[in-house]
Amino acid sequence: MVKATDILDQEPILEVKDLQTSFFTDKFEVKAVDGVNFAVPKGKTLGIVGESGSGKSITSLSILRLIQNPGKIIGGEILFKGENILKKSEAEMRKIRGNEISMIFQEPMTSLNPVYTVGQQISESFMIHQNMSKKEAMKRSAEMLELVGIPSPKQRVKQYPHELSGGMRQRVMIAIALACDPELLIADEPTTALDVTIQAQILELMKDLQDRLGMSIIMITHDLGVVAETCDYVAVMYMGKVVEYAKVRDVFKNPKHPYTVGLLNSLPRHDIDLGDVELQVIEGSVPSPDNLPKGCRFAPRCPFATELCHEKLPDLEQSDNGNQIRCWIYTDEWDGDQEVDVSAKRTT
Amino acid sequence: MFQFIVRRLIQTIPVLIGVTILTFSMVRLIPGDPAQIMAGESASQEQIELTRERLGLNDPLPVQYFDYVSGVVTGDLGNSIRNGRPVADEIKVRIGTTVSLAFYSTLLSVFLGIIFGVFAAVRRGKLSDTLVMIAALFGLSMPNFWLGLILIQYFAIGRDVLFFNTGWFLASGWGTWQQMVLPVITLGTAGAAIIARMTRSSMLEVIDQDYIRTARAKGVKERIVVYRHALKNALIPVVTVVGLQFGALLGGAVITENVFAINGLGRLMVGAINSRDFPIVQSGVLVFAFLFVFVNIMVDVIYRLLNKRIDLN
Amino acid sequence: MPKELLKVKDLKQYFPIKGGLLGRTINHVKAVDGITFDVYEGETVSIVGESGCGKSTTGRAILRLDEPTAGEVEFDGEDLLALSKKDMRKKRKDLQVIFQDPYASINPRQTVRQILEEALEIQNVVPKNERAKKIADLMEVVGLGAHQADRFPHEFSGGQRQRIGIARALSVDPKLIIADEAVSALDVSIQAQVINLMKQLQRDFALTYLFISHDLGVVRHISDRVIVMYLGKIVEIGDKTSIFDNPHHPYTKALLSAIPVPDPDAQSERVLLEGDVPSPINPPQGCRFHTRCPFATERCRVEAPELRNIDGMKEGHMGACHFMEEIKNGTHQVE
Ligand SMILES: Nc1ncnc2c1ncn2[C@@H]1O[C@H](COP(=O)(O)OP(=O)(O)OP(=O)(O)O)[C@@H](O)[C@H]1O
Ligand SMILES: Nc1ncnc2c1ncn2[C@@H]1O[C@H](COP(=O)(O)OP(=O)(O)OP(=O)(O)O)[C@@H](O)[C@H]1O
Numbered sequence: 001m002v003k004a005t006d007i008l009d010q011e012p013i014l015e016v017k018d019l020q021t022s023f024f025t026d027k028f029e030v031k032a033v034d035g036v037n038f039a040v041p042k043g044k045t046l047g048i049v050g051e052s053g054s055g056k057s058i059t060s061l062s063i064l065r066l067i068q069n070p071g072k073i074i075g076g077e078i079l080f081k082g083e084n085i086l087k088k089s090e091a092e093m094r095k096i097r098g099n100e101i102s103m104i105f106q107e108p109m110t111s112l113n114p115v116y117t118v119g120q121q122i123s124e125s126f127m128i129h130q131n132m133s134k135k136e137a138m139k140r141s142a143e144m145l146e147l148v149g150i151p152s153p154k155q156r157v158k159q160y161p162h163e164l165s166g167g168m169r170q171r172v173m174i175a176i177a178l179a180c181d182p183e184l185l186i187a188d189e190p191t192t193a194l195d196v197t198i199q200a201q202i203l204e205l206m207k208d209l210q211d212r213l214g215m216s217i218i219m220i221t222h223d224l225g226v227v228a229e230t231c232d233y234v235a236v237m238y239m240g241k242v243v244e245y246a247k248v249r250d251v252f253k254n255p256k257h258p259y260t261v262g263l264l265n266s267l268p269r270h271d272i273d274l275g276d277v278e279l280q281v282i283e284g285s286v287p288s289p290d291n292l293p294k295g296c297r298f299a300p301r302c303p304f305a306t307e308l309c310h311e312k313l314p315d316l317e318q319s320d321n322g323n324q325i326r327c328w329i330y331t332d333e334w335d336g337d338q339e340v341d342v343s344a345k346r347t348t
Numbered sequence: 349m350f351q352f353i354v355r356r357l358i359q360t361i362p363v364l365i366g367v368t369i370l371t372f373s374m375v376r377l378i379p380g381d382p383a384q385i386m387a388g389e390s391a392s393q394e395q396i397e398l399t400r401e402r403l404g405l406n407d408p409l410p411v412q413y414f415d416y417v418s419g420v421v422t423g424d425l426g427n428s429i430r431n432g433r434p435v436a437d438e439i440k441v442r443i444g445t446t447v448s449l450a451f452y453s454t455l456l457s458v459f460l461g462i463i464f465g466v467f468a469a470v471r472r473g474k475l476s477d478t479l480v481m482i483a484a485l486f487g488l489s490m491p492n493f494w495l496g497l498i499l500i501q502y503f504a505i506g507r508d509v510l511f512f513n514t515g516w517f518l519a520s521g522w523g524t525w526q527q528m529v530l531p532v533i534t535l536g537t538a539g540a541a542i543i544a545r546m547t548r549s550s551m552l553e554v555i556d557q558d559y560i561r562t563a564r565a566k567g568v569k570e571r572i573v574v575y576r577h578a579l580k581n582a583l584i585p586v587v588t589v590v591g592l593q594f595g596a597l598l599g600g601a602v603i604t605e606n607v608f609a610i611n612g613l614g615r616l617m618v619g620a621i622n623s624r625d626f627p628i629v630q631s632g633v634l635v636f637a638f639l640f641v642f643v644n645i646m647v648d649v650i651y652r653l654l655n656k657r658i659d660l661n
Numbered sequence: 662m663p664k665e666l667l668k669v670k671d672l673k674q675y676f677p678i679k680g681g682l683l684g685r686t687i688n689h690v691k692a693v694d695g696i697t698f699d700v701y702e703g704e705t706v707s708i709v710g711e712s713g714c715g716k717s718t719t720g721r722a723i724l725r726l727d728e729p730t731a732g733e734v735e736f737d738g739e740d741l742l743a744l745s746k747k748d749m750r751k752k753r754k755d756l757q758v759i760f761q762d763p764y765a766s767i768n769p770r771q772t773v774r775q776i777l778e779e780a781l782e783i784q785n786v787v788p789k790n791e792r793a794k795k796i797a798d799l800m801e802v803v804g805l806g807a808h809q810a811d812r813f814p815h816e817f818s819g820g821q822r823q824r825i826g827i828a829r830a831l832s833v834d835p836k837l838i839i840a841d842e843a844v845s846a847l848d849v850s851i852q853a854q855v856i857n858l859m860k861q862l863q864r865d866f867a868l869t870y871l872f873i874s875h876d877l878g879v880v881r882h883i884s885d886r887v888i889v890m891y892l893g894k895i896v897e898i899g900d901k902t903s904i905f906d907n908p909h910h911p912y913t914k915a916l917l918s919a920i921p922v923p924d925p926d927a928q929s930e931r932v933l934l935e936g937d938v939p940s941p942i943n944p945p946q947g948c949r950f951h952t953r954c955p956f957a958t959e960r961c962r963v964e965a966p967e968l969r970n971i972d973g974m975k976e977g978h979m980g981a982c983h984f985m986e987e988i989k990n991g992t993h994q995v996e
């Protein structure tokens with residue numbers, strides 16, 4: 001096994017080691033997060049990509065320990081500034097949430113409480129974590145709205161969420177998250193529900209705020225464009241596991257894992273004309289969680305899979321270019337074609 | 349808000365007209381000759397004719413209706429057949445009793461309903477949740493009069509338990525708190541059960557919403573998440589139920605007043621029905637309908653105050 | 662020159678807004694406000710634009726799922742809006758639709774076989790005794806395999822369900838398929854499978870697609886021509902290469918530049934649009950884009966630009982902006 005921190009150029013603010021979170025349904029255990037490893041460098045952005053159901057949201061909720069029944073964190077360590085979060089009491093956790101680690105969610109339309117004003121919802125953070133008076137907190141809330149680029153903030157604090165557009169609401173969510181100067185911001189698909197022109201505004205805002213406030217960001221998304229544009233490091237997830245973890249350039253320019261390659265190849269591009277060629281596809285679909293493959297989770301869809309892949313689960317290992325990869329091809333045990341070139345068929 | 353209330357009041361006009369048409373027709377739809385009935389069984393032909401004339405039953409229907417409505421508006425509801433006193437006076441002395449009975453019962457059902465509903469929702473799937481819901485089912489299916497009689501049996505007549513007797517309360521009348529406790533429990537229980545079930549399901553829905561997760565991610569204490577962030581949203585649908593529930597409550601008041609010998613509108617009506625005192629029955633129904641409409645306007649106002657998403661205009 | 666299969670002229674769709682005490686119509690949502698375009702046989706025309714710009718409404722109006730407020734829709738030489746309801750239903754055999762959420766448009770209690778049988782029954786194009794074979798063929802064509810016909814929709818994955826939707830649309834041998842966000846809900850790896858399938862079916866069965874999407878990557882890959890809409894109007898229309906490589910309208914440019922490129926080395930010069938899309942209830946006067954356009958002048962606030970072709974644009978490529986020439990030459994002055 002390798003250490004996630006090995007590939008970082010900076011100090012890690014957060015290190016997730018072998019995290020396991022499961023949902024215990026009536027019939028079976030859904031291993032939503034099944035041994036995840038990554039680290040987030042200080043002041044930089046880590047992207048987590050992967051298709052729907054791969055465990056991105058559950059990973060991020062696990063970091064804040066917000067998993068609700070029937071879910072449970074059943075193993076691993078989450079080191080935040082060197083301390084294991086999983087060992088902390090609920091009261092200590094509350095001091096971290098919204099204060100040292102904040103989170104914004106995918107659905108700006110439903111993530112704000114409809115019966116309280118925007119100002120009340122931002123103020124709450126100040127009142128909990130900084131013991132501010134109501135009046136003072138409201139004043140700071142207006143300043144936060146100004147910071148996230150909402151015009152006439154003094155009027156806006158008195159408005160209810162339904163009076164704002166989707167883009168505005170996401171700005172309000174960011175204002176709530178940043179109220180107490182968190183060291184780590186977890187953004188779970190912050191722009192997926194927004195139009196591209198609004199997405200561009202929000203991403204720009206986040207980048208700008210990161211430059212000014214120096215926080216670290218975990219950017220969860222399934223949009224490889226967003227990753228390329230905003231992230232410094234990337235963890236690619238598949239079925240509850242990290243299959244590739246590397247610097248962003250290495251993932252896009254020199255992907256190693258067959259799933260990462262397949263993902264990049266199946267992406268139709270708006271900036272390049274692929275002509276009339278067919279898109280490369282990853283055959284088949286994600287197996288259902290009650291039918292987990294025994295070996296490599298990707299084996300049933302992988303064009304290179306061998307007997308070994310179907311039988312045994314590979315570990316995350318360092319490849320020659322530094323990417324950390326969970327694939328037999330890059331190990332000494334590999335029993336297939338020794339010359340195999342995973343990214344030979346790359347189209348872009 | 350003011351505008352909304354005015355509009356809501358205007359909207360009730362057709363409803364109120366409908367109600368008056370209904371109560372107006374009530375007397376005219378009774379099988380047999382209304383004049384005969386109103387004059388009494390042993391009345392002579394002459395008396396009947398006189399009654400007919402006095403009640404205006406010889407006029408064309410629209411004129412009769414107009415007379416009736418103008419009577420209602422000016423507070424002239426005719427006279428009781430049984431004792432000849434003005435119906436309006438009979439109602440006036442009793443309406444306070446019935447309204448306070450209904451008010452305290454509603455208060456009790458809302459209070460208990462919300463507390464138990466939230467309690468059960470927070471403990472979803474646990475034993476205490478199941479117990480509360482079974483109790484609610486009981487409360488819901490228990491007939492009013494039966495519950496009343498049981499309460500009288502145990503807490504008015506009382507039982508000897510160890511060194512004391514449980515006959516703490518009184519079984520009849522209305523005025524002192526000893527008289528009020530049992531009827532209010534009798535009348536409020538079913539409502540409490542319904543509101544508890546409604547609150548629970550509404551809470552369960554709200555607690556899974558994204559904004560609850562947002563609150564938790566801010567570091568808000570779980571107790572505050574439940575009571576400040578979830579409950580206020582969960583109450584929005586509950587409020588409507590309280591309004592609808594009020595109709596059932598008025599029906600229940602008729603029974604409860606009889607069980608506890610409370611001299612309210614309900615008891616007046618039952619007596620009037622037994623003695624075929626139609627002017628009283630007619631006006632009683634009218635008053636109940638007006639109360640129901642009025643309470644539902646209040647409910648609408650509260651609903652709007654809670655639910656910020658509705659544009660007031 | 663291929664012939665026009667679909668001609669849309671000045672199509673308008675206004676949805677009434679009821680309000681007031683008596684529930685009178687107090688205003689209109691101008692969802693689609695006078696759009697004109699043609700679709701030629703065998704090609705794929707895409708409609709792109711931000712949420713609420715009227716893409717789906719256009720599709721629904723052509724199919725008369727909502728009756729259009731005004732305009733003309735000519736399909737295969739026939740005026741669709743003049744048809745009786747009954748004749749229109751028959752006509753739907755030639756115009757099929759695939760939606761974003763296949764699950765919402767299929768009956769979950771029917772097996773795939775029953776779903777397809779019902780579709781064949783309604784249009785009655787295949788004799789009863791040949792239906793079983795037709796269904797088996799369809800299942801193979803969309804890559805599900807005939808052996809899966811007796812399973813229920815919930816037993817399939819999202820991508821497979823979308824294939825069921827495609828099979829149903831294909832069952833009646835349509836000429837035109839309107840695909841409304843047909844691949845938007847799918848993960849990229851699955852999306853690619855469905856796109857490839859749609860392209861292959863187009864070749865095999867000479868299908869024409871009206872492809873509605875907000876994903877410009879997918880659109881670039883699948884289309885021959887592209888229509889860019891903004892607030893109920895067409896702002897630019899043209900062949901795919903022109904739209905993507907030589908856009909003329911400021912909105913098209915901003916839209917394209919806003920899309921993140923999946924390449925960390927890409928140097929993108931971004932035109933950041935400010936503010937939100939205005940409401941379609943009282944859309945801005947003049948050019949609808951003027952409230953967000955970096956080039957807007959007084960003229961834009963008053964006068965609505967028409968679609969036109971200028972020097973340096975390919976034939977059939979048109980934009981609706983007063984200052985396309987000036988912006989191109991770099992001589993445009995913003996007051
Ligand atoms: N409450 C739950 N009960 C059972 N399984 C659950 C529950 N919540 C999540 N899961 C399962 O956990 C897995 C991971 O879910 P998660 O929400 O993390 O996916 P994701 O990567 O965020 O996907 P998306 O891109 O769709 O948001 C999924 O297979 C999902 O079915
Ligand atoms: N039946 C309807 N009644 C009233 N307004 C409607 C109706 N259908 C659509 N609209 C409005 O018309 C406008 C255009 O809607 P439409 O669904 O065509 O947008 P779209 O471009 O398909 O957006 P999206 O990308 O979100 O699907 C929107 O403002 C929408 O709110």
Ligand code: SF4
Binds near residue numbers: 912958981982
């Ligand atoms: S007409 Fe004016 S406002 Fe409209 S797009 Fe062109 S420059 Fe911008």
Ligand SMILES: [Mg+2]
Binds near residue numbers: 056057
């Ligand atoms: Mg998610």
Ligand SMILES: [Mg+2]
Binds near residue numbers: 716717718842
């Ligand atoms: Mg649409």
